[in-house]
Structures are given as C-alpha cells and as structure tokens.
Amino acid sequence: MGTNIYKINPEFRDIMPKEIIDLEENATWSATTDKRGIKELPETKELLEEHSLCAGCPEAAALRYVLAALPKPEDTVIVNSTGCTSLMFPHIALHTVHSLFGNQNAVATGIKRVLDWRFPEIEKDVVVLAGDGATVDIGLDYTLQSFFRQENITTICFDNEVYANTGGQESGATPKGQVFKMAPTGKKFEKVRMWELAVTSGCHYSMNMTASAPKAVAKAVREAIFVARYLGPTFLNIYTPCILEIGLNANEGLREMKEQDKERFAAFKFVSPEAEELLAKLKEEGRL
Numbered sequence: 001m002g003t004n005i006y007k008i009n010p011e012f013r014d015i016m017p018k019e020i021i022d023l024e025e026n027a028t029w030s031a032t033t034d035k036r037g038i039k040e041l042p043e044t045k046e047l048l049e050e051h052s053l054c055a056g057c058p059e060a061a062a063l064r065y066v067l068a069a070l071p072k073p074e075d076t077v078i079v080n081s082t083g084c085t086s087l088m089f090p091h092i093a094l095h096t097v098h099s100l101f102g103n104q105n106a107v108a109t110g111i112k113r114v115l116d117w118r119f120p121e122i123e124k125d126v127v128v129l130a131g132d133g134a135t136v137d138i139g140l141d142y143t144l145q146s147f148f149r150q151e152n153i154t155t156i157c158f159d160n161e162v163y164a165n166t167g168g169q170e171s172g173a174t175p176k177g178q179v180f181k182m183a184p185t186g187k188k189f190e191k192v193r194m195w196e197l198a199v200t201s202g203c204h205y206s207m208n209m210t211a212s213a214p215k216a217v218a219k220a221v222r223e224a225i226f227v228a229r230y231l232g233p234t235f236l237n238i239y240t241p242c243i244l245e246i247g248l249n250a251n252e253g254l255r256e257m258k259e260q261d262k263e264r265f266a267a268f269k270f271v272s273p274e275a276e277e278l279l280a281k282l283k284e285e286g287r288l
C-alpha cells in the first residue's frame with residue numbers, strides 16, 4: 001500500500017496536519033499493481049485529492065494525469081521547482097524533491113545517478129516536473145545540459161506561458177506580443193519552441209501537447225518515462241494555461257486547451273528510431 005511509498009516520520013507525527021495523516025493512512029495507489037491508471041483518478045488519494053491552486057487551474061488536472069500514468073510510482077522520484085506547480089506537491093503521497101528554482105535538471109541528474117549506483121537491481125525513474133519559467137527561461141541551461149549529457153531522466157514542462165506564481169512576468173515560452181501585468185510592453189520575440197530544441201539537443205522523445213485529453217497525456221508520460229529509463233533524455237511540453245493571468249473563469253481552462261489543440265499547440269511528436277524500436281518491444285510485452 002501507499003505507506004510503503006509515503007511514511008510519516010514518527011517523531012513528527014504529532015505536529016502533522018490531519019490531511020497528511022489521512023493521506024498516509026488511506027492511500028491506496030500502491031496497494032496493488034494491476035489497478036493503476038487514469039480510471040482510478042476519482043478514488044485514489046495520492047493522486048492529488050486536494051490542492052491549493054486557483055480553482056479550475058489546468059496544472060492541477062495535468063498533474064493528476066501525470067501521476068496516474070507513472071509506470072512505477074513506488075520507484076519514482078519527481079523533482080519539482082518553485083512555481084505554482086510546487087504548491088501541489090505537499091498534497092501527494094509520492095517521493096518528491098523540491099529543488100532551487102531553475103536547478104531541477106541538475107538536481108534530478110544527481111538523484112538519478114545516485115539511485116542507479118545505490119540500487120542497481122531496481123529500476124528507478126526520475127521525472128522533472130516544472131513550469132516554463134524554470135524549464136525554458138531561468139533554468140534553460142540546466143535543462144539543455146542534461147539533454148546534452150544524455151541523462152536518463154524525463155523532463156515535463158507545465159507550460160502556462162508565464163511566470164504565474166510571481167504575478168505575471170514573461171518567460172521564453174510566452175508568445176510574441178503577449179502583455180501581462182508585469183510585462184506591460186508585450187513580448188518582443190517569438191515563443192521558444194522547446195519541444196524542437198529538445199530534439200536538436202539530444203532527446204530521444206519529445207512532444208508538444210495540451211492537457212485537454214487525459215489519456216493522451218498519460219500515454220505520452222508512460223512512453224517518455226520508459227524511453228528515458230532505457231535510452232536517454234525525454235521531454236514533454238504540456239500547455240496548462242494560467243487561467244488567472246489570461247483572464248478566464250475557473251470552468252474555462254478545458255475549452256482554452258481544446259482550442260489550442262487546433263492552433264498553437266497542435267501536437268508535435270518526435271520519437272528517435274531507437275525509441276520507436278523500444279516502444280514497439282514494450283508494447284509487444286504488454287508493458288505499455
């Protein structure tokens with residue numbers, strides 16, 4: 001069960017909020033290995049039952065899809081960075097590490113290498129999950145260097161095209177012309193096409209998509225993690241609009257993502273020939 005993944009240190013138990021104790025006591029995600037997936041979302045506590053993001057924030061829904069898709073949640077470490085994404089991690093019962101803003105791919109590299117050295121007999125997955133400010137802007141060097149070094153990690157960027165958590169500054173992922181509260185003159189150059197940069201920088205698998213379709217996100221996450229585990233770096237850019245900064249209501253995030261499926265976030269998918277071969281083999285073995 002979930003306590004194997006998530007166990008509260010007895011010394012701190014008396015000061016833990018009741019939600020955290022509840023998460024440990026009633027977690028069900030790892031109780032079984034055959035009942036895992038998107039379908040279990042409504043009844044699995046570890047998959048973000050509650051969160052402190054804005055109501056209707058697509059980042060929260062997207063994180064649920066990512067978590068539900070992990071092939072081995074009990075052997076996965078998620079490395080996060082500061083931003084709205086980081087507000088969700090205290091609410092999930094899986095191994096997560098909060099790294100200094102922008103450093104996430106360097107931190108993930110260290111964790112992955114040490115895990116492989118310490119547990120050579122166990123397959124451990126390391127997944128970076130951070131915003132566009134952390135991934136494509138302040139942390140861009142660290143992101144790319146981990147691709148260049150061919151680290152066995154998956155990088156997932158929750159691209160809301162803005163530094164949301166600090167009130168609306170532009171990032172490299174902001175589209176040209178976009179005005180935000182703290183970027184009043186408008187972005188002067190085009191959005192960095194990170195999913196293409198990932199390919200030229202050595203990723204074996206790279207996708208650009210929105211979080212409008214849970215099954216599509218889950219499929220991409222599983223494939224990317226398997227490719228990272230056996231071949232090398234993989235990248236997913238997932239559009240999760242900041243409804244607050246673009247002036248949408250809580251119930252309008254899904255519509256925005258569906259519209260963008262046909263426009264700026266029309267799907268892009270790159271799979272290297274080695275990765276194609278690997279995925280075909282995993283499919284044949286029933287692991288995908």
Ligand SMILES: Cc1ncc(C[n+]2csc(CCOP(=O)(O)OP(=O)(O)O)c2C)c(N)n1
Pocket residue numbers: 082083084085100101130131132133134135158160162163164165166171
């Ligand atoms: C080293 C460091 N630099 C800057 C910050 C300030 N900071 C906190 S959150 C944030 C913006 C995060 O933007 P993004 O990565 O796009 O995530 P989002 O909030 O949009 O999900 C920044 C700049 C920080 N916490 N630490």
Ligand code: SF4
Pocket residue numbers: 053054057058059084160164165241242243244245
């Ligand atoms: S500010 Fe934007 S990204 Fe952050 S929680 Fe609110 S809607 Fe989501």
Ligand SMILES: [Mg+2]
Pocket residue numbers: 083131132133158159160161162163164
């Ligand atoms: Mg952002």
